[in-house]
Amino acid sequence: AQSVTQLDSQVPVFEEAPVELRCNYSSSVSVYLFWYVQYPNQGLQLLLKYLSGSTLVKGINGFEAEFNKSQTSFHLRKPSVHISDTAEYFCAVNAANTDKLIFGTGTRLQVFP
């Protein structure tokens, strides 16, 4: 069975600083990987996804993530955050032998002025 670990429940950062949100997964088969963002009182919105090919994927709002197969990681990064990036971020994995996404517990990104 696959699983997703987001070790950081909260990440505080000042505006214009870089940020990295960590995600590690476990799976015995190939996977698709996703990052979603949830703004207050809203549903989840897809930020970016890794399916195959280039390990560096770019998403919306200036976010990017790098797939590292040897470390089973898919960390999310942004070089300079904005106040509006304050939200909950979820990493998710879809293993090749299943039809459902398994989500991590989320990381609350709080951007301070």
Added chain:
Amino acid sequence: GAGVSQSPSNKVTEKGKDVELRCDPISGHTALYWYRQSLGQGLEFLIYFQGNSAPDKSGLPSDRFSAERTGGSVSTLTIQRTQQEDSAVYLCASSLLRDQGYTFGSGTRLTVV
């Protein structure tokens, strides 16, 4: 429709009553998913529909929970004899292809008092 629509957006019910939560997926999306999000928790998978069939209902917490989908479109999640621990945000998502990720609705916030 343009997005995934869920109703009601908020529901307060008394312990022991039955509730029905509705999800209207994006037109043409064959896959539909229900998740539950509790305070401080990640997203807990409940059930997955492909068309009107539910090949994976492994996440339903008890036999008080049931779901159906009709016409390959609208889905209803029913919780019988609600308990306080059922209080959560219930999220619905739909998808056309596995590698496209999901489109989520804004959720139904259920409060059992």
